[in-house]
Amino acid sequence: MTELAPHYDVVCIGGAMMGSATAYFLTENPDFDGTVLVVEPDWTYDRAATTRAQNSIREQFTNELNIRLSGFGVDFIADFHENVQVDGDAPEINFRGTGYLFLADTEELYERLERESEVQLAAGAEVEMLRPADIAERFPYMDADQLSGARLGGMREGSFDGWAFFQGLRQRARHNGAVYVKDRVVDLDVAGGRVVRVHLESGRSVACGHAVNTSGCRARQVAAMAGVELPIEPRARTSFVFDCRTPIPHTVPLTITPVGVHFRREQNHYMCGGVPEHDVAVDYDDLEVRYDEFEELIWPAVARYVPCFDEIGVVTSWGGQYDYNTLDHNLIIGASSAVENLIFANGFSGHGLQQGPAVGRGISELITYGGYRTIDLSPLGYSRIERNEPIVEHAVI
Numbered sequence: 001m002t003e004l005a006p007h008y009d010v011v012c013i014g015g016a017m018m019g020s021a022t023a024y025f026l027t028e029n030p031d032f033d034g035t036v037l038v039v040e041p042d043w044t045y046d047r048a049a050t051t052r053a054q055n056s057i058r059e060q061f062t063n064e065l066n067i068r069l070s071g072f073g074v075d076f077i078a079d080f081h082e083n084v085q086v087d088g089d090a091p092e093i094n095f096r097g098t099g100y101l102f103l104a105d106t107e108e109l110y111e112r113l114e115r116e117s118e119v120q121l122a123a124g125a126e127v128e129m130l131r132p133a134d135i136a137e138r139f140p141y142m143d144a145d146q147l148s149g150a151r152l153g154g155m156r157e158g159s160f161d162g163w164a165f166f167q168g169l170r171q172r173a174r175h176n177g178a179v180y181v182k183d184r185v186v187d188l189d190v191a192g193g194r195v196v197r198v199h200l201e202s203g204r205s206v207a208c209g210h211a212v213n214t215s216g217c218r219a220r221q222v223a224a225m226a227g228v229e230l231p232i233e234p235r236a237r238t239s240f241v242f243d244c245r246t247p248i249p250h251t252v253p254l255t256i257t258p259v260g261v262h263f264r265r266e267q268n269h270y271m272c273g274g275v276p277e278h279d280v281a282v283d284y285d286d287l288e289v290r291y292d293e294f295e296e297l298i299w300p301a302v303a304r305y306v307p308c309f310d311e312i313g314v315v316t317s318w319g320g321q322y323d324y325n326t327l328d329h330n331l332i333i334g335a336s337s338a339v340e341n342l343i344f345a346n347g348f349s350g351h352g353l354q355q356g357p358a359v360g361r362g363i364s365e366l367i368t369y370g371g372y373r374t375i376d377l378s379p380l381g382y383s384r385i386e387r388n389e390p391i392v393e394h395a396v397i
């Protein structure tokens with residue numbers, strides 16, 4: 001059993017993407033000279049969203065902050081090998097830039113995509129609007145007659161190996177001195193508006209300077225241990241991989257149909273998913289595959305725009321969960337006014353892998369300097385929950 005010190009400056013509650021990104025950026029920051037403990041019960045990470053994601057990154061958000069958060073993710077991935085090296089070695093992240101293609105089947109939707117592209121261009125994202133003739137020329141496997149147009153992102157958008165991404169951060173954080181313990185946080189002692197002690201399932205406990213809630217879908221349970229309410233619930237998302245008899249000898253961007261069904265190429269197959277018709281909170285342990293979604297939602301949507309997807313077969317599938325922020329499906333970062341040293345990194349609603357580096361860096365700044373030094377993430381803070389003021393983001397996948 002890992003021996004624990006009586007006190008840690010920072011305790012991360014959950015050791016997947018957010019726990020590891022926080023531990024990484026704290027221990028990389030030359031101005032932070034504290035100790036970091038990461039508590040994680042499942043060292044296989046089998047049930048974590050981090051392991052069940054579709055591993056893609058985009059600049060095409062409609063909120064400038066989200067664009068900048070993912071933009072830092074893109075830069076971090078570009079230098080990944082140098083960023084996470086341990087003894088000259090680093091996992092291979094295998095980034096493939098393909099762009100994201102948002103399809104429009106009505107003039108109204110095309111105009112909305114075009115309006116959003118102005119925000120994206122102003123924030124430095126690479127995007128271009130396409131009309132059906134452009135789509136037919138660039139992506140001849142698509143039935144462009146079904147479309148009024150599309151918005152295409154640049155090669156900074158694409159897919160990568162999510163497991164390597166997370167493991168690289170984790171390995172480097174451990175190398176830098178962060179302590180990972182196989183245990184579960186079961187309670188928090190709060191005194192004078194601060195978390196003072198963290199209790200573990202094994203019966204042990206440690207005192208802390210800050211606690212960071214990096215527990216993914218269970219964020220609401222962990223916040224409740226300190227008496228704070230978080231509007232986050234688990235929502236089921238099934239991923240399918242299918243193969244298609246007809247080879248497509250062209251680039252296939254990560255494509256989002258007007259009903260929100262998305263697909264992208266993964267080696268010789270295609271990975272896809274969509275938003276279930278009845279999108280409600282599910283049990284924390286519910287990782288069941290919703291097989292009917294493929295027949296009823298996904299197949300009709302992809303075959304409508306890509307005729308050769310008429311003949312496809314499912315190769316594999318798996319269940320996962322979004323840590324869904326019911327106020328505005330955006331991340332919540334920072335503390336509440338009630339418990340000043342319990343920092344949230346929760347509610348990513350499906351885009352947490354790509355935002356992990358910017359969030360880890362932001363938390364390291366909050367803890368080390370008492371405020372943000374790079375991207376000002378305060379609009380994404382907990383106070384908007386207290387004021388019931390959503391941040392608007394239209395491009396939710």
Ligand SMILES: Cc1cc2nc3c(=O)[nH]c(=O)nc-3n(C[C@H](O)[C@H](O)[C@H](O)COP(=O)(O)OP(=O)(O)OC[C@H]3O[C@@H](n4cnc5c(N)ncnc54)[C@H](O)[C@@H]3O)c2cc1C
Pocket residue numbers: 013014015016017018019039040041042045047048049050051052053054055056057183184185186214215216217218222237238239273320321322345346348349350351352353354355
């Ligand atoms: C189907 C699907 C597709 C996705 N696709 C993408 C994508 O393409 N791009 C993208 O950017 N994002 C994507 N995401 C989202 C992304 O996976 C998540 O936002 C991100 O992985 C969240 O990381 P996390 O560390 O917050 O949560 P998790 O990975 O869920 O990890 C939380 C950890 O906390 C631990 N924990 C829970 N309770 C406790 C406790 N009491 N004590 C200690 N530890 C605890 C758990 O064991 C778990 O390991 C996708 C998600 C899903 C489900």
